[in-house]
Amino acid sequence: MITIYFAAGKNRWPSYEAPLRAALQDAGIMADLRCDCPDPARVDYIIFAPGGEIDDFTPFRRCKAVLNLWAGVERIVGNPTLTQPLCRMVDPALTAGMVEWVVGHSLRHHLGMDRHIVNPSREWDATCPPIAAERPVTVLGLGALGQACAKALQSLGFPLRGWSRTAKQIAGLDTYNGQDGLKAALTGAEIIVLLLPKTAETENILNKETLAWPARGAAILNPGRGHLIEDAALLAALDAGAIGHATLDVFRVEPLPADHPFWSHPGVTVTPHIAAETRPKSASAVVVENIRRGQVGLPLLHLVDRARGY
Numbered sequence: 163m164i165t166i167y168f169a170a171g172k173n174r175w176p177s178y179e180a181p182l183r184a185a186l187q188d189a190g191i192m193a194d195l196r197c198d199c200p201d202p203a204r205v206d207y208i209i210f211a212p213g214g215e216i217d218d219f220t221p222f223r224r225c226k227a228v229l230n231l232w233a234g235v236e237r238i239v240g241n242p243t244l245t246q247p248l249c250r251m252v253d254p255a256l257t258a259g260m261v262e263w264v265v266g267h268s269l270r271h272h273l274g275m276d277r278h279i280v281n282p283s284r285e286w287d288a289t290c291p292p293i294a295a296e297r298p299v300t301v302l303g304l305g306a307l308g309q310a311c312a313k314a315l316q317s318l319g320f321p322l323r324g325w326s327r328t329a330k331q332i333a334g335l336d337t338y339n340g341q342d343g344l345k346a347a348l349t350g351a352e353i354i355v356l357l358l359p360k361t362a363e364t365e366n367i368l369n370k371e372t373l374a375w376p377a378r379g380a381a382i383l384n385p386g387r388g389h390l391i392e393d394a395a396l397l398a399a400l401d402a403g404a405i406g407h408a409t410l411d412v413f414r415v416e417p418l419p420a421d422h423p424f425w426s427h428p429g430v431t432v433t434p435h436i437a438a439e440t441r442p443k444s445a446s447a448v449v450v451e452n453i454r455r456g457q458v459g460l461p462l463l464h465l466v467d468r469a470r471g472y
Contacts, residue, residue, distance in 0.1 A: 163192045166453070167199045167222075170211035170231050174442075181443045182209075185450035191457065207453050208246075212237040219243045226456045229449045231440050233307065234387070235466050236360045248466040249452055253445045257310050260357075260438035263385055264311040265318070267409045267431075268353050271381035272297050272320075276407075294319035298377075300347050302367065303357035303386060304330050304337065307438065311355060323347045327363055348375040353383065360387040368392065373399040379406035385437035388413040393424075400429040411437040 168175055168182070175197040186193050199205060202221035210216065211231040219228070220243045227247045230238065235250045270276070273291050291297075297320055301312045304326040312335055316322050322335055325347035329339045338347040344367070348354065354376055358364045368382070369392040382405060384391055393414070399405040409431040410424060416435055424430045452462050 163194055164206040164453075164457070165194045165204050166196070166207045166209065167202075167205045168195065168197045168209045169199070169214040169216045170209050171214050172197060174211065174231075177442045178209075178446060181446035182450065185446045186453075189450050189454045191450065191453060193453075207456065209449055210238065217241075217243075219246060222246065227452065227462055229452055231445055231449075233438070233440075234359060236387075239466055247462055249462050249464045250466055251440060251445060251448060252306050252464045253440055253448050255441040255444035256438045257307060259441075260307050260385060261310050261314045263411070263433075263437035264355055264383060265314050267383050268299065268315060268320070268355070268381075269318075271353060271383075271407060271409070295321065297321075297352050298323065298350055299353040299355065300325065300351035300376075301355045301357060302347070302390075303359070304332065304335075305357065305359075308355075308357040309335075311357065315355075320353075323351065327358075327361075344372065345375055348372060351376045351380055353381050356382070356384040356386040356390045358386050358390055360389045365389045366392040366395075368396065370395040370398070373405060376405070378404060381406055382408040382410075384408070385411040388416070397423060397427065400427060405429070407431070409433065411435055 168178065170178070182195055186195065203223055205222050205225050208216065208222060208225055208228045209231065210228050219241065225246045227249055228244065229249050231251050233251050233256060235248060238244060239248065272294065277287060299315055299320045300323045301308050302325045304324045308324065309332060312322050312324055316334065323338065324332065324335050325338045325344055327339065330337050338344070358367065367390050373395055396405065396408055400408065407429050411433045412435055418424060418432060424432055455462055
């Protein structure tokens, strides 16, 4: 029997206990699954989320893997005591939720739905939007989530450009990389989707300079990381009309403070970090599959590259 320590926050334990036990049973894995840890040296696997119970991973000498419940790993990957393999969460339900959020808000801005939904003056405005093929979209970040969103938007007819920090070749997608490629990817874009991790290179990637490159009145969707946008520069670009609207799901401080100007700005929509939530049932299946693989000697899925930080 193996020992699995659920160190993802006691508030999550009631939601995860039953689906984890069911997934372990379906996989035929005998496990002592627990949300406390009387003996770290006996733990075989750790299920983790930022804000959980572990700061020092040194005592977990037998641990074969730390299985993160979040897709993002920047809040754990830099921990110097973490020497165990680290796996990030790639959950089909999480991906589906992100795709639905990005597609929904892209169509909202593409179709100009707000002017019909909120129309207190009862203005009859029969202006038609362009078709999707005439609305260029750029996705910054071409990981699993970025590629899934790009594919979904392409299926609706939007012309897509994708940007990543390092070169990627993706069938059917015009890809750019590095600082030189960033301007090419952003220039003329009418919808920009941010799905990058937070790193030293990506922080404030949308700033006073880069916010001037998209088409005038472009829409920005940020379900990635709050640190990707320089807040003051975005507000200035909105006030100047350079950016038409920003729909933001992530912020530098969460919950977003009640006095933050994003709440009251007419060009900003705030959603409360709901674009891609981990679902206990589907996430439990992902975690248990990695435990199964670890037990039979197969390579773990979604291992984090420590050198690159993701």
